Amino acid sequence: MFRHPQTTPKGVETDDAIRVQLSVNGEPLDLDLPPWTSLLDLLRHRLALTGTKKGCDHGQCGACTVLVDGRRINSCLKLAVSLDGAEVTTIEGMAGEGGALHPLQDAFVRHDGFQCGYCTPGQICSAQGLLNEGHAQSREEIKELMSGNICRCGAYPNILDAIEDVLNDRVSEPRMPE
Amino acid sequence: MRRFSYSRPTEVSEALAEAGGEDVRFLAGGTNLVDLMKENVERPQHLVDITRLPLDRIEEIQSGLKIGALVLNSDLAHDPKVENRYPLLSLALLNGASPQLRNSATTGGNLLQRTRCYYFYDVATACNKRDPGAGCQAIGGLTRLHAILGASPHCIATHPSDMCVAMAALDAVVHVESATGTRTIPFEDFHRLPGDTPQRDTTLEPGELVTAVELPATRFDRHYTYLKLRDRQSYAFALVSVAAAMRLEDGVMTDVRLALGGVAHKPWRDRDAEALLSGKAPERALFSKAAEAILADAQGQGANDFKIELARRAIVRGLDQAARGTPQSVTDKRIA
Amino acid sequence: MTNLTRAGFGTPLSRVDGPAKVTGQAQYAAEFQPEDMLHAHVHTARIAKGKITRIDVSRALAVEGVVDVLTHENRPKVAWFDLKYKDMTAPLRGSPFKALYDENVIFSGQPIALVVAETPEIARYASTLLDVDYKWAEFQTDLAQVLDQAFVPRIPRAGYHKPKSRGDGEQAFSDAPVQVSNRYHLSPEHHNPLEMFASTVIWEGDGHVTISDKTQGVKNSHWYICNAMGWDRDKVRILSPFVGGAFGSGLRPQYQLYLAALAAKKLERSVQVVMTRQEMFGHGYRPECYQTVSLGADREGHLKGIVNSAVTATSSIENYMETVVNWGSMVYRCPDAKLDYKIAKVDTATPCDMRAPGGATGMNLFEVAMDELAYACDIDPLELRLRNYTDREAMKDKPYTSKALHDCYERGAAKFGWDRRSHAPRSMRDGHELIGWGMATGIWEAMMAPTSARARLSADGTLEVATATADMGPGTYTMMTQIAADTTGLPVEKITAKLGDSDLPFSPVQGGSMTAASAGTAVQKACDALLEELLEAARRIEDGPLAGVDLDEVGFGDGRIYLIDDTKIGMRFEEILAAAEMDSLEATELAKPGIINMMRKARNTHSAVFVEVRVDEDVGMARVTRVVNAVAAGRIINPKTARSQILGGVVFGIGMALEEETLADHRIGRWMNHNLAEYHVPVNADVPDIDVLFVEEQDDEVNPIGVKGVGEIGVVGTAAAIANALFHATGKRVRELPITIDKLL
Ligand SMILES: Cc1cc2nc3c(=O)[nH]c(=O)nc-3n(C[C@H](O)[C@H](O)[C@H](O)COP(=O)(O)OP(=O)(O)OC[C@H]3O[C@@H](n4cnc5c(N)ncnc54)[C@H](O)[C@@H]3O)c2cc1C
């Protein structure tokens, strides 16, 4: 409901606009953007891809994490124009064929790796970045390397369980209270 | 964010041709510059995006290792050459920011990141660094993040980088280039003390581009550590950090390197203290003496008085970790 | 039918809204983006108190793409009467903050102008171009400086529990052979939910307005904004399907709602206002507190006298109060107790309930005092609690509907291995690391509030249950679905839960851990009523298999009504509707607590928290390495989501104990660490594995479904247990939260 890409009225900011080519979730885009548009605002406002969240707009929370050429970055501090030619993957591009949940998405649901869900797209993109990097094996390592994603609801132990499942290619029972 | 024009040159010479004006900034990873532009602290009129310049390689050179200014912090940390020869630098990098920030942050940008002083960031307050002559509201205020060494009545800010503390210890050399030529700056001379011109963080001249950082060949792969003390276990700036490295031969320390972060306007090295340690056997009492020497002139600002004691203990512990060959782990939060 | 999910009470159902959240489809307030929407950016005051003497907006207006700049000088006419700005949770006394109302500034960070533009970037930029002159007035933001002006408001706030002294606490304390008396301090904290406050006012024309708002109560926002703007209630609709955390900050409408509405009203266009993280520090917060606890006991640790007094901060405009000093004297047996609570005014925004308001403050600090008493008596801290155990609520001397705290102590201690603890401080270590084991008691309220719910069965046999509550993270969608599944026997896949819409039946704000009890009971009642109506319809179907049967002859399950004696005979729900020629069937029910019963018995959740910390003996870096939280919270509807609530509470407790503190520069009356880099909340690396235990607590009295709520209890006790563990580790008693590294050196 009410999810329209935000367009700028004719004439506003057109003099400043710069042509940028980006692939977003596999779709090639030609955009004319003023240089001050962050990747995050481009996604959320102009493309109506609101899955990527804004929790601080200053690199301090990780909610805006997306993958650029397979690497996780904070989209709030990245000017979109500087990514010309890049491939961007957001949470909307994670699911598989026919909307089947990505293994991380499925694991987050099974392990209740969220509460309000606002940090979740960032956590999942970040976790995918972590898997791509290949530097984390142990739970302690995942913890450290997921510390750039704040979860104010405090779902951290469950987030770890979810990522560990995917890292180890298994489906474990969610932890239960005793 | 103030309006600005933007260019994205692919050659260093093009970038330099555009640089120079007071209101021109180089844009690398953007993790500091864009942050400050959103706060209206940095207000450039023109941005030269340098991310397409061919400065993203780590090269072997005769005198050591040459790290291009655009090498990403994460790539640098995980480069096998760096991991093998200068694991101290890897450690420091991995202690900084977050994985996703390190995937954007560059070597040059990290070098030139600005202070995290609350007042510098908040344009509703007075700050000499942001607005020369306006006064320094941090003095007498909230100073948890602030300097205990080398501060001036005009500014008591600290340099927040972790990477730079390791580079200072490793005697790095900064390569810079401008429209008029190239020069090298020893690391210790790169960042400056605030004095009465706190608006200048470094000795870089307007229009100069950092092209690389060179690390001398001397490797420190056994006796080193990077110990960072902060307000949470990760993703926080240092209250105090210690980079320590040395060689240990027949129970005697030589070539001792010691640099502190979080305590001054620049990574803090004290050659006298290092000399005090060189040629001696590693002992806690001696480490304490070195710490006393380094902190002899330390001065607190009230809320940060504790950092003097914290630094003293961190120095002793850091030297101890280095001498024992048990560097601080990034993931195991137990202090080694 | 094999793949359908059966769920009832106690099923660890995965969140029904989980797929929407993990795919980015869940829509939060700022993600309602109508076409042609304007974006507005707030400009805030730099001074703590005084007047705006000049505000020049011309440079901002000149920026291409700026549509308007609203200030107190040009805002549209709005209600002036304070009452029109009272939301349902506002303190009774005082005048609520009215943004852009006049030239007065009453706190630093107060919104003073709104720049409306075609894009958020333009609005933000133009907002830096405003020229404002101020005249400072005298101000005070430091609670320590106004403690002597603390007062007891004549009219307390609704929901506030007046402390009740008993006997002569002071005398009993001074007569006691063992005495501990200390002052404790809690720093101000900000909620900092990860989603920033946002409202989108969608201007639909002909007087109709739809608003997406970040709120814990759509009915509250609706009430407030219609009053303040003078809008027709029937033409305004508030939507809040997903809330990115709030922790109490969304109990009151925040100023972005008002500002977005104001701009939309003036411009007659859709407008969105999203706060910045810095602005998130410019509204309600957990107030700073000074609390003095004096405990007198005999040498065996039996409490003889309690004197507990506290002062918390409020603003200059409203009397914000919390229940702070009651908790300890409710939990422990003690013949004499003197309780005293006051508030004092500082020049900040009005504080606001934050996860376990009052309890997190008062009980955590009290439980540090209990630990001090344990050491003064040389008794194990758990043993001290057991010696002072009571089955009754000791402050009002009432029975409980249930209190399984004893089991919490027992099971928590066993799980933690508390019996292996050595009592002396600094007596447990592992190399350089000092190990500390600490514990504390937690207590919170088990409330219920009147709530209506609607259940609607459609011709295709699907069921929708709906009430205007919120789901800011506890799992309300899931809870409602599960209760409907339990009541009707329908599989989860056939049920949809709806909430966060002011057009739905009445629900109070989501707070006080009472949503499960209130909305849950209402959903159950509505489903029950629906089934009765359905049976009634089935009975009337001539020649139908259920014609004329009685309620006690039938069962409900698998979407059917069947005969208990011969389960093969029955009708599917959709068959009944078809045969009865109905498109759908609907029932709406109101659930409300029994007031008399409420007064007769106390109703609380309890917990026992056990914590291990490790502190480096040289450099003082402390970390929590183990937590066991044993909770007695009545019936647990969904153990998976309930455990998550406790995890979240514990993480809040870790923040409170070690990290969270909003730092004010009192010289300029301004919060200075107004960002998530310097206001530290726990990150993943700060949080150990947490064992959550729910002890069995059968309670048929607390409310019809026996549920007490788990949203807040997790934070109460946790911060104290950590502080106590730090004492055990280091031998250093720190009486100020958070316990940052400087305090442990
Ligand atoms: C929330 C947060 C937490 C952080 N935590 C830490 C931490 O714990 N430790 C730590 O060390 N750092 C930390 N950082 C800082 C981070 O490391 C820096 O922001 C980053 O290194 C800057 O690199 P960049 O490439 O993004 O620089 P940019 O933001 O692009 O540039 C920074 C400055 O350097 C100039 N510049 C860049 N490249 C050159 C060049 N080649 N020549 C001349 N000038 C140049 C720019 O003009 C600009 O003034 C944190 C940052 C954030 C946002």
Ligand code: SF4
């Ligand atoms: S310490 Fe330096 S940066 Fe901070 S307010 Fe003072 S002058 Fe500005």
Ligand code: FES
């Ligand atoms: S929104 Fe980008 S890190 Fe918080």
Ligand code: FES
């Ligand atoms: S789920 Fe709410 S912030 Fe992580």
